[in-house]
Amino acid sequence: MVRIGLLGCGNVGKIIATHQEGFQVVGVFDQLHEHAASLSELTGAKPYSDFNEFITADFDICVEAASIVAVRAYALKIIEHGKDLVILSVGALADDAFREDLISVAKENRKRIHIPSGAIMGLDNLKIGQISHIESILLRTTKSPESLKMNVSTRTLAFKGKAKDCIKLFPKNINVSVAIALASTHEVQVELWADPDVDKNIHEIFVKGEFGELYSKITNLPSPDNPATSYLAALSVLSLLKNINSPLVIGA
Numbered sequence: 187m188v189r190i191g192l193l194g195c196g197n198v199g200k201i202i203a204t205h206q207e208g209f210q211v212v213g214v215f216d217q218l219h220e221h222a223a224s225l226s227e228l229t230g231a232k233p234y235s236d237f238n239e240f241i242t243a244d245f246d247i248c249v250e251a252a253s254i255v256a257v258r259a260y261a262l263k264i265i266e267h268g269k270d271l272v273i274l275s276v277g278a279l280a281d282d283a284f285r286e287d288l289i290s291v292a293k294e295n296r297k298r299i300h301i302p303s304g305a306i307m308g309l310d311n312l313k314i315g316q317i318s319h320i321e322s323i324l325l326r327t328t329k330s331p332e333s334l335k336m337n338v339s340t341r342t343l344a345f346k347g348k349a350k351d352c353i354k355l356f357p358k359n360i361n362v363s364v365a366i367a368l369a370s371t372h373e374v375q376v377e378l379w380a381d382p383d384v385d386k387n388i389h390e391i392f393v394k395g396e397f398g399e400l401y402s403k404i405t406n407l408p409s410p411d412n413p414a415t416s417y418l419a420a421l422s423v424l425s426l427l428k429n430i431n432s433p434l435v436i437g438a
């Protein structure tokens with residue numbers, strides 16, 4: 187059984203800890219100790235209030251479901267302590283220098299960093315951009331103003347431009363754009379819309395390239411404790427963990 191340490195015990199952390207199938211959460215850490223304590227009560231996992239104690243605990247994989255700030259603060263240390271790492275707040279990897287450091291430390295320590303598909307479907311296929319020409323990628327995301335912490339009464343364009351700039355302004359809402367850029371190794375243009383008539387998280391992806399053209403649209407239900415985060419994002423981590431050591435590897 188794969189042993190997991192959970193960094194971040196909020197909305198996604200709780201879904202992961204309460205759906206343990208094919209893995210066991212043995213340790214939980216959160217900057218708000220009451221969040222770690224309540225997941226511990228639900229699951230029996232040991233709660234840690236000190237990060238340095240948490241990373242010396244006996245688990246194989248650390249699952250990050252916290253924030254970009256947490257990835258920046260802890261990812262290198264986690265890998266240096268011999269753990270593989272699942273990063274949901276993938277926006278942290280938009281910083282080229284940080285990402286390259288992290289990858290080189292992972293290589294030195296023979297550890298792996300997993301980026302789940304998060305709130306979209308088909309992320310794996312976009313890796314074809316690493317071997318075949320892609321002309322353009324546009325992500326059009328629509329969320330409720332509440333999710334974006336905006337107060338608007340009509341459909342409003344909150345951001346238009348590059349993924350790496352959008353994630354700086356909306357670190358809790360557009361991690362998917364950075365995941366797409368990393369998978370495809372292509373720049374991603376983003377349109378982020380706040381729409382008061384929408385209560386779901388909609389991601390439309392437009393890609394043109396040597397392969398042809400893609401249009402995909404996902405209409406995600408928000409997750410129970412955080413409307414900005416699609417429930418699918420938590421499911422993607424659960425399916426990644428369930429399959430992590432499977433001899434049958436499915437998908438690009």
Ligand SMILES: NC(=O)C1=CN([C@@H]2O[C@H](COP(=O)(O)OP(=O)(O)OC[C@H]3O[C@@H](n4cnc5c(N)ncnc54)[C@H](O)[C@@H]3O)[C@@H](O)[C@H]2O)C=CC1
Pocket residue numbers: 193194195196197198199215216217218221251252253254255256259274275276303304305306357358359361362365411412414415416419
């Ligand atoms: N890759 C993707 O497609 C997606 C990524 N996300 C990201 O996943 C992450 C988790 O999402 P939710 O569970 O909905 O968020 P949440 O806000 O409900 O929970 C985050 C938890 O992490 C803790 N935390 C935050 N910063 C921390 C730090 N520096 N050190 C220790 N603990 C810290 C918080 O106290 C909270 O308990 C967020 O960063 C979110 O933006 C969300 C949806 C899709």
Ligand SMILES: O=C([O-])CC(=O)C(=O)O
Pocket residue numbers: 304305357358359360361362363387388406414415416417419
């Ligand atoms: O959950 C979503 O729909 C997308 C999201 O918050 C993110 O990519 O950060």
